[in-house]
Amino acid sequence: MKYINRTQAVLLLKDGTIFYGKSIGIEGTTFGEVAFNTGTTGYQEIFTDPSYFGQIMVTTNAHIGNYGVNDEEVESNGVKISGLVCKNFSFNYSRDKGTESLFDYFQKQNLIVISDVDTRALVSYIRDNGAMNAIISTDNTPIEELKKRLVDVPDMHGLELASKVSTKDPYFFGNENAKYKVSALDLGIKTNILRNLAKRDCYIKVFPFDATFSDLESFNPDGYFLSNGPGDPEPLESAQQVAREILAKNKPLFGICLGHQVIALANGINTYKMFNGHRGINHPVKNLITGKGEITSQNHGFAVVKEDLEKHPDFELTHEHLNDGTVAGMRMKNKNCFSVQYHPEASPGPHDSSYLFDQFIENIESSLN
Structure with a gap:
């Protein structure tokens, strides 16, 4: 590998x-909301997860890049984080399935990274x-200049980001001869969600974040899905209206994270910005219906107000985060609808939560009979 001049870099909060x-x-300056992920593996999935758009990622695992990257292990069409902060960055990698180094991968997408x-x-x-x-910043921009730039960075609260990562045009995923048809609203959808639905005999049509219910209904789907994604959910009034219209017709509806x-x-039911979000692959959740625990993958900085949910006559709390009691x-x-604030498709070792996709299929089946 060629010699790289590793100059001093800075993170300014x-x-x-x-x-x-x-x-x-890789020289440059970038900004975003700083967030940390406690996962020990899966860095490529993290970096390409659209839900991380607008965030500077801090990885708590000491070694990043040691197993390179693999073209098949991405959650979108490219890196979505704004920048990376890590302890030890490995320029060399060792893995049979690795296709290139993380450094080469980042160079192609000009991602700003600080290590050490x-x-x-x-x-x-x-x-x-x-x-x-x-x-x-890795380009020796003076601190005072960085402070001036930071003033103009928009706060994540109230920030609509789904439009930045959603598909521009509808597309299909899966086998067109599958048993079930699902319309998915792309607020920043992860590819592995689509894989899990396709694996369960679904043919999915993915729609842009601002698609109407009529758009989604035109596919004549058996069920509807609202995806994960970045930013504050409150500005997404169009998506909220889509959810209302799906529920008005009592169609099967499944939502993950932002959805x-x-x-x-x-x-x-209100939402709020968390003091610190949940980001990692070992978050404990209790299923209050079955009494079973799940080890889950999570990535969110907003949450549903628990008191509002518990007071709503039409809703039931089904899962609780065991670390802090959040929804x-x-x-x-009274409707064919459920949702979770974690990622059942991520399967970070255990497959504790994959049953949720089966539950969605069961809901579709019951609606068809």
Whole structure:
């Protein structure tokens, strides 16, 4: 590998706190909300997850890049994070299925990366002070200039980002001769969600974030899906209206993460921005219906207001996050609708939550009979 000049780099938080590190050799400046993920593997899936759009990712695992990348292990058409902060960046990789190094992958997409940062101290600081906007720079831009730029970075609260990652045109996924047809509203959909639906004999038509119910209905689907995605759910008024119209006809509806929040808002249940979101692959959730625990993959910075949900006569809390008691799942008592605030498609080792896709198919089946 050619010699790379690893110059000093900087991470500047909105409150003025500075962390220093080194550039991996890609020069530039980028901004976003700083967030951390506690997963020990799956970095490529994290970097390509549309739900992370607009965020500077801090990885708590000490080694990033050591197993390279694989073209088949992406969740979208490219890197979606705004930048990366890590402890040790590996330029070389060792893996039979690896197709190229993470450095080469990032170079193609010009992703700004800082390594050699004390990520334990950084994550501890974020945990105590909350998620906030930040800038990372590897091109020696003066700190005072970075502070000026940071003032203009929009806050994640109230920020609509689904339009930045959604498909521009409808497309199909799966076998056109499949048993079931599903219309999916793309708010930032992960590819593995589509794989899981297709594996269960679904043919999916994926629609842009601003598609109407009439658009989705034109596919004559057996069920509807509202996807995950980035940003605040409140500005997504069109998606909320789609959810209302699906529910008015009592069609099978399944929502994940941002889609889950949209369903809540469509029914007058509020959401809020979390002090720190849930991002990792070992979050404990309890299914309150079965009493069983699940180890889940999570990635969200907004959540449904639990008190609003519990007071709503038509809704039932079905899943609870065991670390902080936040809403992890809900269902409607009088409609064919349920949703969760985690990623059953991610399968981070265990497959504890994959039954949710089966539950969606069962709901479709019952509606057809």
